[in-house]
Amino acid sequence: MPALWLLLASLATLALAAYPMYVIRPFREQTPAALDRALWVLLHNKPILLILALAITTLALMVWRRAGWVSRLFLAPSIAFVLLASVSAWINPYEHMFHPFGEPHYIAAQQAKLEASDMVIAVTLGGESRAYPIREMGYHHVVNDRLHGLPIVVTY
Amino acid sequence: MNGRELHFHLAGINNQNFLMRDEETGTYWQQVTGAAIAGPLKGQHLTLLPQDELTFGLWKSAEPNGTVLAPLPLYASKYEKADWESEYSKLPTVIHAAKGTLADRETILGVVRNGAAQAYPFSSLTVQSPVLLDKLGGEPIMLVLGPDGKSVRVFSRNLGGNTLEFYGRSAAKVGDPWALFESASLTEWSFDGCALSGELKGQCLARIDALKDYWFDWEHYHPNTAIFRH
Numbered sequence: 001m002p003a004l005w006l007l008l009a010s011l012a013t014l015a016l017a018a019y020p021m022y023v024i025r026p027f028r029e030q031t032p033a034a035l036d037r038a039l040w041v042l043l044h045n046k047p048i049l050l051i052l053a054l055a056i057t058t059l060a061l062m063v064w065r066r067a068g069w070v071s072r073l074f075l076a077p078s079i080a081f082v083l084l085a086s087v088s089a090w091i092n093p094y095e096h097m098f099h100p101f102g103e104p105h106y107i108a109a110q111q112a113k114l115e116a117s118d119m120v121i122a123v124t125l126g127g128e129s130r131a132y133p134i135r136e137m138g139y140h141h142v143v144n145d146r147l148h149g150l151p152i153v154v155t156y
Numbered sequence: 157m158n159g160r161e162l163h164f165h166l167a168g169i170n171n172q173n174f175l176m177r178d179e180e181t182g183t184y185w186q187q188v189t190g191a192a193i194a195g196p197l198k199g200q201h202l203t204l205l206p207q208d209e210l211t212f213g214l215w216k217s218a219e220p221n222g223t224v225l226a227p228l229p230l231y232a233s234k235y236e237k238a239d240w241e242s243e244y245s246k247l248p249t250v251i252h253a254a255k256g257t258l259a260d261r262e263t264i265l266g267v268v269r270n271g272a273a274q275a276y277p278f279s280s281l282t283v284q285s286p287v288l289l290d291k292l293g294g295e296p297i298m299l300v301l302g303p304d305g306k307s308v309r310v311f312s313r314n315l316g317g318n319t320l321e322f323y324g325r326s327a328a329k330v331g332d333p334w335a336l337f338e339s340a341s342l343t344e345w346s347f348d349g350c351a352l353s354g355e356l357k358g359q360c361l362a363r364i365d366a367l368k369d370y371w372f373d374w375e376h377y378h379p380n381t382a383i384f385r386h
Contacts, residue, residue, distance in 0.1 A: 005343060011267065023176070023236040024168040024169060024170070025169075026169050026172075027248075027250060028250055029171060029250040029251055030169075030170045030171050032267055035170055035193075036194065039184050039193065039194035039195070042184075042194075043182065043184075043194060043195055071346065072164075083164075092167060092168070094166065094167055094168040095165060095166065095167050095168075095170070095177065099228070099230070099231050100159075100164055100165050101165070101228065102228075104222035104226070104227060105225075105226040106208075106224060106226055107223065107224045107225075107226050108219065108221075108223060108224075109191070109215075109216045109219060109220060109222045109223065109224060110216075110220065112212070112216075113372050114212040115212065115215065115225070115238070116211060116212055116213030116216075116304075117211050117212075117304070117306070118211065118212045118238070119209060119210065119211055119212070119306065120209075120210065120211070120212050120224070121207055121208070121209055121217055122204075122207060122208040122209075122210060122215045122219070122222075123207045123210075124206070125205070128222075129218075129219035129221075129222035129223075130217050130222060130223050130224070130225065131212065131216075131222060131223075131224045131225070132224075132225045133212070133224065133225065133227070133259075134209070134236070135235045135236040135237075135238070135240065136225060136227050136235050138235070138236040138240060139231060139234050139235050139236065140231070141166050141174060141187075142164050142165055142176055143225060144163045145225075151161045151162075151164075152162075152205060153164045153176075153202070154225075155164075155174075155176065156186050156291060
């Protein structure tokens, strides 16, 4: 029954798309081998998922014309799942967690409203010093900046 | 990286240390090591710049003309609370330290010299005993707790081929007068590691990079690390 095979292929495609999100999820151990596989999928999933989606959708539409209503109950979700899988390749939810900082702005040391006991990460280059408050960095985690003309990334 | 400016964003997590991705090449990077672990730049390392983790008060007195990263008002409510460190120390970990007597989330200062790695628990330094002398990878080093009672700096004690010995003025509490002395000359030195008087006046010890980290994470990336014991 081709409709059933197409549904299974479509579920397999969805599983492939979901695999990296499953491995790289918080509060769970990442083994080196699983992490390597997950990152490989993330780096290569767009063309693979697009080809699978096109192939499965085309086949499903070809079968659809001659199929009875039972087969169509398998074919419709097949198309939906592969389209969902291929769209998901463009969305990594972890890249949207914590608002990316964007263009940094600064406050003069004397005007900054921080407690004297608040910790900061300080970077000093060529006599220019900048402080990155840890409580702020603990949320955003990554700030792309320039100091004394040098592009730097501050991470916490 | 090789003359090309990269821009990074958070892209995932690996055993509670985050992954970053750069917009330009799509490479995945491990935050704690700065190593590219997958993608076109795999195998490359970001250059670690000298940096300091210290209190705002101490930084401001040293750098009165410095600038501070402005908070984003929209997200200020999500920033960590003042007591976040003690809250985070209670969180579970997904991997566990294999050896030693330290708790997974014990805060340590990790130092590497000539291939030898050692973890110094923050609890080994107190305002009563702010200076810790040690030898790591054959190099005489020193950890110093600053006048704010929170910032720790690591220095080489090798100056011009001589090994210097230091001691700190014991204080009863944070805020008491802070001072660092070199034992042979009895001269006073600053928290920048520079001699303030005597024959060596103006000379400075070399700063050593150190990573403030949780024990489980440090041990994960430095499996052969030792733990400092008095």
